Amino acid sequence: MALGTHHAHGGSLWSGLCWSKGSTRSRADSTIWIFSFGDEDNTTYALVAAYVDDFIITGVECVEFTNLKNALRDRYCWGTWKKDSFQLCGVNVSREVTGKIELDQKNYTRQSIDPVD
Numbered sequence: 001m002a003l004g005t006h007h008a009h010g011g012s013l014w015s016g017l018c019w020s021k022g023s024t025r026s027r028a029d030s031t032i033w034i035f036s037f038g039d040e041d042n043t044t045y046a047l048v049a050a051y052v053d054d055f056i057i058t059g060v061e062c063v064e065f066t067n068l069k070n071a072l073r074d075r076y077c078w079g080t081w082k083k084d085s086f087q088l089c090g091v092n093v094s095r096e097v098t099g100k101i102e103l104d105q106k107n108y109t110r111q112s113i114d115p116v117d
Contacts, residue, residue: 034046046068051088087107090107092106
């Protein structure tokens with residue numbers, strides 16, 4: 001499973017791209033779009049979360065997922081693509097070899113909270 005974050009410019013095109021690729025918006029979080037590939041018996045999913053101009057893209061590597069990432073790359077002006085270990089909105093995100101994803105805000109908390117005397 002791929003997990004990465006990307007910084008992009010050109011967000012006004014985002015909704016149009018999602019609808020054209022047959023995605024649905026998550027009912028739990030309106031910033032997450034769910035893409036499904038395959039048929040009833042063998043469906044693969046990808047998730048794309050868009051927070052202003054930062055994206056998290058995750059899914060099982062397959063032709064359709066690669067095509068989705070390529071469509072995103074073609075549509076936007078991207079910064080550096082980061083994979084497996086990155087920071088997004090103050091949260092450190094890392095994926096271990098086992099597939100476990102760890103989230104923490106230690107650095108953000110240290111920078112944001114003043115010590116009590």
